[in-house]
Amino acid sequence: MKYWKYYLNRLFSADIIRNEHLVGRYFILEVTPNVAICETQVGQFFMLRPGESIDPLLLRPFSLLTFKSPSGQYPNGTLIFLIDAVGKGTNILKRLAVGTRFSIVGPLGRGFPPVADDEILFVVAGGIGIASVFGLTSVYLNTPFFFGVRTANMMSDLQAIGFNYWGENTFTASDDGSIGSKGSVLELLEKQVSEYKRDCGGKVKIYACGPHAMYKAMVKMNLDADIYVSLETPMACGVGTCLGCAVETTSGLQMVCKDGPVFNLKDIIWGG
Amino acid sequence: MKYWKYYLNRLFSADIIRNEHLVGRYFILEVTPNVAICETQVGQFFMLRPGESIDPLLLRPFSLLTFKSPSGQYPNGTLIFLIDAVGKGTNILKRLAVGTRFSIVGPLGRGFPPVADDEILFVVAGGIGIASVFGLTSVYLNTPFFFGVRTANMMSDLQAIGFNYWGENTFTASDDGSIGSKGSVLELLEKQVSEYKRDCGGKVKIYACGPHAMYKAMVKMNLDADIYVSLETPMACGVGTCLGCAVETTSGLQMVCKDGPVFNLKDIIWGG
Amino acid sequence: MNLSVNIGGLKLKNPVITASGTFGYGVEYEEFLDLNQIGAITVKGLSQHPAKGNPPGRIWETPCGMLNAIGLQNIGIAAFIKEKLPELRKYDTKIIANFFGDTIEEYAEAAARLSAAEGIHALEMNISCPNKQAGWIAFGTDPALTEKVVAAARKTATLPLIVKLSPNVTSIADMAKAAVNGGADALSVINTITGMAIDIETRRPRLSNIVGGLSGPAIRPIALQMIFQTFKAVKVPIIGMGGIMTGGDAIEFIIAGASAVAVGTANFVNPAASIEILKGIKDYMARHQIDDINTLTGGIIC
Amino acid sequence: MNLSVNIGGLKLKNPVITASGTFGYGVEYEEFLDLNQIGAITVKGLSQHPAKGNPPGRIWETPCGMLNAIGLQNIGIAAFIKEKLPELRKYDTKIIANFFGDTIEEYAEAAARLSAAEGIHALEMNISCPNKQAGWIAFGTDPALTEKVVAAARKTATLPLIVKLSPNVTSIADMAKAAVNGGADALSVINTITGMAIDIETRRPRLSNIVGGLSGPAIRPIALQMIFQTFKAVKVPIIGMGGIMTGGDAIEFIIAGASAVAVGTANFVNPAASIEILKGIKDYMARHQIDDINTLTGGIIC
Ligand SMILES: Cc1cc2nc3c(=O)[nH]c(=O)nc-3n(C[C@H](O)[C@H](O)[C@H](O)COP(=O)(O)OP(=O)(O)OC[C@H]3O[C@@H](n4cnc5c(N)ncnc54)[C@H](O)[C@@H]3O)c2cc1C
Ligand SMILES: Cc1cc2nc3c(=O)[nH]c(=O)nc-3n(C[C@H](O)[C@H](O)[C@H](O)COP(=O)(O)OP(=O)(O)OC[C@H]3O[C@@H](n4cnc5c(N)ncnc54)[C@H](O)[C@@H]3O)c2cc1C
Numbered sequence A, B: 001m002k003y004w005k006y007y008l009n010r011l012f013s014a015d016i017i018r019n020e021h022l023v024g025r026y027f028i029l030e031v032t033p034n035v036a037i038c039e040t041q042v043g044q045f046f047m048l049r050p051g052e053s054i055d056p057l058l059l060r061p062f063s064l065l066t067f068k069s070p071s072g073q074y075p076n077g078t079l080i081f082l083i084d085a086v087g088k089g090t091n092i093l094k095r096l097a098v099g100t101r102f103s104i105v106g107p108l109g110r111g112f113p114p115v116a117d118d119e120i121l122f123v124v125a126g127g128i129g130i131a132s133v134f135g136l137t138s139v140y141l142n143t144p145f146f147f148g149v150r151t152a153n154m155m156s157d158l159q160a161i162g163f164n165y166w167g168e169n170t171f172t173a174s175d176d177g178s179i180g181s182k183g184s185v186l187e188l189l190e191k192q193v194s195e196y197k198r199d200c201g202g203k204v205k206i207y208a209c210g211p212h213a214m215y216k217a218m219v220k221m222n223l224d225a226d227i228y229v230s231l232e233t234p235m236a237c238g239v240g241t242c243l244g245c246a247v248e249t250t251s252g253l254q255m256v257c258k259d260g261p262v263f264n265l266k267d268i269i270w271g272g
Numbered sequence C, D: 001m002n003l004s005v006n007i008g009g010l011k012l013k014n015p016v017i018t019a020s021g022t023f024g025y026g027v028e029y030e031e032f033l034d035l036n037q038i039g040a041i042t043v044k045g046l047s048q049h050p051a052k053g054n055p056p057g058r059i060w061e062t063p064c065g066m067l068n069a070i071g072l073q074n075i076g077i078a079a080f081i082k083e084k085l086p087e088l089r090k091y092d093t094k095i096i097a098n099f100f101g102d103t104i105e106e107y108a109e110a111a112a113r114l115s116a117a118e119g120i121h122a123l124e125m126n127i128s129c130p131n132k133q134a135g136w137i138a139f140g141t142d143p144a145l146t147e148k149v150v151a152a153a154r155k156t157a158t159l160p161l162i163v164k165l166s167p168n169v170t171s172i173a174d175m176a177k178a179a180v181n182g183g184a185d186a187l188s189v190i191n192t193i194t195g196m197a198i199d200i201e202t203r204r205p206r207l208s209n210i211v212g213g214l215s216g217p218a219i220r221p222i223a224l225q226m227i228f229q230t231f232k233a234v235k236v237p238i239i240g241m242g243g244i245m246t247g248g249d250a251i252e253f254i255i256a257g258a259s260a261v262a263v264g265t266a267n268f269v270n271p272a273a274s275i276e277i278l279k280g281i282k283d284y285m286a287r288h289q290i291d292d293i294n295t296l297t298g299g300i301i302c
């Protein structure tokens, strides 16, 4: 496979070392870069090229699930992505063989801001949104984690491959009730936030990633918290030049790839 | 992989059972059709879809190297193609995994005409052209076979995978002299044809497949023989409807996919 | 579920048509699919006299598309009527005769002769082939001339007259209006887009004609936009085409304003494409509970 | 090996330019490639006042291409000169300022202001954005108006004036002649082609602006043909663009008549595309023993 030969900072080639298909559409793509790459904040993303064809043409954005530190075997560490094969590009990525070398741009954008000492962090993931916020669980150990899924499959999948953040601080809900409580994970969140407010009174930060509908529902809930969410829009360049990924905010149009993808929820103006 | 579900005669899906890479660019693609397919003459071809992407868009034409009769394991037999990975489509085919299901149209076109009892057949293959004429060696056993290659590699490759038509009736030449005589195989052909003419005086038929330059050289040689050659032009439909594969002949334009690909050499009008 | 549509008097049992020049004279495909299932077959462009077309170097693949410069090679109207039409009459589908002329008179004569033949159900007038000389191209790019040549054919034609527009214009809306003013019962949008390719090793054009017509999925967004503009400009039904490969693509064209769709280059990629596209349309209608395909035409929500 | 070219007075060390709107203001790419290696950088289209552009729903991927309807969002000429230009002056490359106005006067004023700024080497006048209203589009589709607006900018501009043509016209040759008559020193061919896409699930257009501009490899055959026609029609140098992804593609454009090439959408697929394309051009020249790239321009053998 053809790949790029320029290693100025955020443009590098990487080799696939694992492409593990989970139940359903999800898969884990683990790659090792061929150069030392920049440090990544949780919430930042990388643009992956879906195969070497010119159709599909554009790179696809994916959050970094986790970074594994350099080892003897992988001197530049490894990047792990959790991907939902929803369309053309993701399905091509799903079929790439171990050993395939391909091109990556990143890390890009702004991740989640640091949490102050006097604040408590609640993390919310809706479905595949877990890919973007999962990294927070190793920065903020034992932080309350709210995970909403359609059905139990995905949870067990993640556990099966070694993600074990399912302690007593994890609150799960599923659409079909097959795991956790039945219904929206936001109800659990609301309850915990108000209990916390009542019992401790401290400042609450919520970092969330999920479908935009989830964010709109959060707006309506009027939670007494500082909420940051990771947005998704189609992207071309990923680096702020094409001006394609615009989103309306209270301070005008902003670019999801450069000013985000993480935004303060109250700044977003929701259209249609 | 998506595949077609219509089995009216010459449109079928097939599963790859072997994709063996030879030295250099050549590879062997063996597939088993999911339905009983039409009987194929030597010189006819099939259109293969290079992957499921819409780029490259068009099907690619390939001669049938050999057909293996139905067996318990493969009730519809197997089709074997010998392919030179020259460009985009052929390189995609080269990477398709065993088990991949894909779509095929064929057999198409007109193959080599039957040889009469009072005629002798000389078969000529230039490089990958062997794919189209190789089948003749099992119809006309021990027929003189002239094989021109760039270098020895390919010969040994074919032998290694079980093609053993290299008896005393085989005349080989290579550009670099690494196998057979150094130079053009046409010189060997010319010598044998004139010796045959001198010694036996019978009618000679020559069936050839190779680069068009080889055919033009044959025209110049003025051999005392009835020569049929297999032509190559870019194709879109493969079934005579797009009118894209036209070639100038003494009786006007003809379609390589339908009126050919095998033509009487004397009927072809060579352009530029 | 109603799939039948009326294209300016041509009644089709479903809106999937095969595009001219990509389906031969129809009969070639009988061993690949059941022709009775197709809404209509448009045959290769016909002229008064058989035409030889361009020399070899007629097609070339491009990114998600292909160029062709066949040059309107055809067996001529007489041979078509005598040799092909009787075969086609066996099928329960509609036949659209695509035709062209080199002069206004030839267009009018061709329209008359084809109208008189038994087994042809509509005429599609090609004024938009990019492989012809500059003078001819004016038929499809100069609105005044378009109106004139359409009016001439309209006078002699007794069948529904569909005019096939060229995308190689500044305003497809103006061209559509001109064709309708000339008397078009329906419009086919679009023909191929002028393009070319060069072999950098020899510096020669890939096509003997130098330029050719681009078709296939590459042009789909352009075609779709032209159908949308045409739908806003005129009231006659539109046959949408240009890069349709799937049922979803066909639905996109219908939502933009097409009453029927034509499948061209896709036939080369999959000889049974038209039937798969029809199936995709039905699946979509079932999923979206659409009872009548006609209600979807122009249903874009802006 | 001589790679330097002269584009109507703008001297470049090599013929590879980054296309307007696909390379930001240049500086964004300094961490992806060595900007000193590029022949020239064309910055995002500038206007007198900052422009907000279109609402979200601005890009959409299509077969081998993409649609955009950014709507010419930009920080305005003043901010560009103050904030971006000083950064760009650090690099040993040429800066082409792409600009547009809403009236003839605005075009003239913009040309004057940009000419006066230190560090700009040429002006590229955009009269061909498909995302603007009908009235504006006439600048790039009506030859008389084109000549007029170009002449106005020519009068105030003191730098080489490149006019960027629209492909959405019946005759690119006529438009090229109009621009040259107006005083263009060079032409950029082509801007994006009008297209659209619809989400069939919601029946809504994918772009808030409904229509947008198609770019990428899908349009390459169309762009190439327009460059070939333009080269035959006028004598000024041409910057060829439209779907160039590789050095081979660039050579194809040069053979068709381009003196330089611009790389657009390819920058999104590979931020270092322009440098790889330059390398591909050099490889081709070495392989074909071409000493001077200028000898290849228009070298098509028909
Ligand atoms: C900052 C960011 C981080 C993301 N992280 C992840 C992740 O970790 N795991 C994961 O599975 N997905 C993630 N996504 C979504 C992912 O980018 C899309 O699912 C993917 O681009 C779909 O590509 P496709 O070719 O399979 O789908 P298609 O529908 O064929 O794509 C068509 C076009 O739309 C774009 N597109 C479609 N859906 C989305 C979407 N939701 N967001 C952005 N562009 C889209 C594609 O990039 C492409 O340009 C993220 C998106 C963004 C913006
Ligand atoms: C009747 C016939 C039988 C053939 N049999 C064989 C065979 O058995 N083994 C084999 O290796 N090759 C065979 N070929 C040649 C084979 O079809 C081409 O090598 C192949 O199409 C190249 O595709 P690509 O995408 O790899 O090349 P690209 O150069 O990327 O293709 C670009 C376009 O040109 C066409 N094209 C390029 N070269 C040729 C060519 N020589 N003939 C026809 N079209 C071409 C492609 O189909 C495609 O449309 C045959 C060709 C014909 C016409």
Ligand SMILES: Cc1cc2nc3c(=O)[nH]c(=O)nc-3n(C[C@H](O)[C@H](O)[C@H](O)COP(=O)(O)O)c2cc1C
Pocket (backbone or CB within 6 Å): B242, B243, B244, C019, C020, C021, C022, C044, C045, C068, C070, C072, C098, C126, C164, C190, C191, C192, C214, C215, C216, C217, C219, C241, C242, C243, C244, C262, C263, C264, C265, C266
């Ligand atoms: C090989 C070929 C031949 C064609 N011949 C004709 C023709 O004879 N008359 C005509 O009106 N259109 C002709 N067309 C145009 C198609 O009918 C259709 O308008 C165009 O290809 C766009 O649709 P597509 O992208 O689905 O192919 C031809 C197209 C191709 C590819």
Ligand SMILES: Cc1cc2nc3c(=O)[nH]c(=O)nc-3n(C[C@H](O)[C@H](O)[C@H](O)COP(=O)(O)O)c2cc1C
Pocket (backbone or CB within 6 Å): A242, A243, A244, D019, D020, D021, D022, D044, D045, D068, D070, D072, D098, D126, D164, D190, D191, D192, D214, D215, D216, D217, D219, D241, D242, D243, D244, D262, D263, D264, D265, D266
């Ligand atoms: C996202 C995007 C924004 C663009 N913005 C501008 C612009 O501001 N001014 C301009 O003249 N052209 C603009 N263009 C057109 C490009 O400069 C170029 O002419 C076109 O994209 C064709 O080249 P390509 O296929 O290599 O992208 C833009 C193109 C894209 C894709």
Ligand code: FES
Pocket (backbone or CB within 6 Å): A234, A235, A236, A237, A238, A239, A240, A241, A242, A243, A244, A245, A246, A255, A256, A257, A258
């Ligand atoms: S994706 Fe290009 S600006 Fe964000």
Ligand code: FES
Pocket (backbone or CB within 6 Å): B234, B235, B236, B237, B238, B239, B240, B241, B242, B243, B244, B245, B246, B255, B256, B257, B258
């Ligand atoms: S390939 Fe279409 S007619 Fe031969």
